[in-house]
Amino acid sequence: MSTKATQPGGNLGPEFTQKVIDSMGPNTPPRLREIMDSFIRHIHAFANEVQLTSDEWLLGVExxxxxxxxxNEKRNESQLMCDVIGLETLVDDITYTAATKSVNGLTASAILGPFYRHDHPVRKNGTTISFNTPKDAKPAFMYGRVTDAVTGKPLANTSIDVWQASTNGLYEQQDPEQEDLNLRGRFITDAEGRYSYYCLRPTPYPIPEDGPAGKMLRMMDRHFYRPAHIHLFVKSEGYKPLVTQIFDKDCTYLGNDTVFAVKDELAVEFKPRTGDPEASWEVEYNVTLASSSS
Amino acid sequence: MSTKATQPGGNLGPEFTQKVIDSMGPNTPPRLREIMDSFIRHIHAFANEVQLTSDEWLLGVExxxxxxxxxNEKRNESQLMCDVIGLETLVDDITYTAATKSVNGLTASAILGPFYRHDHPVRKNGTTISFNTPKDAKPAFMYGRVTDAVTGKPLANTSIDVWQASTNGLYEQQDPEQEDLNLRGRFITDAEGRYSYYCLRPTPYPIPEDGPAGKMLRMMDRHFYRPAHIHLFVKSEGYKPLVTQIFDKDCTYLGNDTVFAVKDELAVEFKPRTGDPEASWEVEYNVTLASSSS
Known part of the structure; x- marks a missing residue:
């Protein structure tokens, strides 16, 4: 079983694949037809290429x-399975590149991931998102500006959702010890496009290991870790929304993120901060957005 | 959204796909590496080819x-989703062809499907599997012989599991009105390799429409029907097991089975049966098996 099949197995050739595709009726929406045509071809080609057996296929079904x-509403394991084979990063890149193809100098996107919540409370600039700060945490101050990628105009009234895991590697919805909405918040930029808040210097953490995504990683002899990061979701009226993550450029796993979300331009430097009893580290991160009409 | 993307989207080229594949560690079993290498390449190629967006991908995740x-133990919807795009038929054909490649004249295989049970009771040859016969049913007598595909030797003590849906289109585990194990049974061939039993002349039925497989079919403007069939699972010591189905050659949907399981040589003729108060139809079906050493 360890070598490539040396003979084409099965009696069902390309005409079988075509028959499956041709079963789509005349009222199939064109975009769906395009997607299913390609999906069916690639899945059949995969099965033929590796001579996939019924038992192997059934393991995949299970x-x-x-x-x-x-x-459930707190975790999305199918999404995580896609993430560990790079699929969410790929479709995110396709989507954002297609949406913003005429704009240079734009902040790069990164995947939303399975831990976003739609109900982040608006918090005041300069306040913290950390309400259960662990002893081993390194409080940090994050700040920056949001501007139009083309004109450089500051974008006031832009909402910036941020979310991060605690030092134990868990988001609040995964961890009964954290209060609801801990390490999450929405900030609104001022007239100069500025935002600021206190958070934790992020730390690497493993993705959940107790499901099929974890099993896949173990089978593939891979590690479970994501490099230290903070999630951002930036929305401004008249601009294309940006979902991204910033990564601590000094952290391990920067080069081998288990979900492949790191892009060079998203790696940032956390610097020591002095004279602030609230935080010993700081990071500046400026965001540029593309106009909706671009 | 209805036309092919005219420009390559995304900044992540083939080197991204290679990076994901190369993340597999040295202890990945060789067969798994072969499968994942091909799977990741094809899934990424699919996403790139159709310029899959994050929203479209998330619909798939959902x-x-x-x-x-x-x-659950009574239904397998992921299997059914594979079935409606021909994948189970494809892997079944690959598997059985690979297992029996040196043998001619062998009975063709067909998919197991999601309604098999492992606990069929052994029933006596010549008895019935129908214990809740509906008024609209056409009782039938099925009989035949099991032989070695090469030597023609009759295979005694061969077990033949059979199962079929009732005239309402439901297998007993789907239907509270049918008793446990109705329309199922295991028969053991006699010294001449013969088996026989009473069943229902099968009728076409729709696969379950209430889940994502049904939703896929509706989206693809396809019908839900399987042609009339009876499932067989034949096991004989020293021989390769055979999973197959026989199809009523006079039924509708023979040419467009929604799970693509029909093969020409599996279409059989139900003939009128006279002089038997138990059945007005009969069908002869002989099975040939390949020796385990072939």
Whole structure:
């Protein structure tokens, strides 16, 4: 079983794949037809290429059922399975590049990930998102400006959602010890496009290991870690929304993120901060957005 | 959204796909590496080819989670989703062809499907599997012989599991009105390799429409029907097991089975049966098996 199949197996050739594709009726929406045509071709080509057996296929079916059964409003295991094979990063890049193709100098996007919540409370600039600060945490001050990528105009009234895991590697919804909405918040830029808040200097953490995504990683002899990062979701009226992450450029796993979300331009430097009893580290991060009409 | 993307989107080229593949560690089993290498390449190629957006991908993730959440010991929705795009038929054909490649004249295989049970009771040849016969049913007598595909030797003590849906289109585990193990049984061939039993002349039925497989079919403007069939699972010591289905050659949907399981040589003729108060139809079906050493 360890070598490539040396003979084409199966009696069902390309005409079988075509028959499956041709079963789509005349009222299939064109975009769906385009997607399913390609998907069916690639899945069949994959099965033929590796001479996939029924038992191997059934193992995959069981993994998928398991992923669905583990998923709920607090976790999304199918998403995580896609993440560990780079699929979310790929579609995120396709989507954001297509949406912003005529704009240079734009902040790069990164995946949303499975831990975003839609109900972040608005917090005041200069306040903290950390309400259960662990003893081993390094409080940090993050600040910056949001501007138009083309004109450089500051973008007031821009909302910036931020969320991060605590030092134990858990987001608040994964951790009964953290209060609701800990390490999350929404900040609104001022007239100069400025935002600021206190957070924790982020730390690397493993993605959940107890489901099929974890099983896949173990089978593939891979580690479970994401490099230290903070999530950002930036929305400004008249501009294309930006989902991204910033990464601590000094952290381990920067070069081998288990979900492949790191882009060079998203790695930032946390610098020592002096004279502030609230934080010993700081990071400046400026964001540029593309106009909706671009 | 209805036309092919005219420009390559995304900044992540083939080197991104290679990076994901190269993340597999040295202790990845060789067969798994072969499978994941091909799977990752094809999934990434698919996403690039259709310029899959994050929203479209998330719809797929939701379908997969839904499939898992619907699945239990009585139904397997992820399997059904694979079935409607021909994947189970494809891997079944690959597997059986690879297992029996040196043998001619062998009975063709067909998919197991999601309704098999491992606990079929052994029933006596010549008895029935129908214990809740509906008024609209057409009782039938099925019989035949099991032989060695090469030598023609009759295979005694061969077990033949059979299962079929009732005329309402439901297998017993889907239908509270049918008793446990109705329309299922295991028969053991006699010294001449013969088996026989009473069943229902099968009728076409729709696959379950209430889950993501049904949603996929509706989106693809396809029908839900399987042609009339009876499932067989044939096991004989020293021989390769055979999973197959026989199809009523006179039924509708023979040419467009929603799970693509029909093969020409599996279409059989039900003939009128006279002089038997138990059945007005009969079908002869002989099975040939390949020796384990072939």
């Amino acid at each position: 993994m998928i059922n398991w992923a669905g059964q583990m998923s | 379908m997969i989670n839904w499939a898992g959440q619907m699945s």
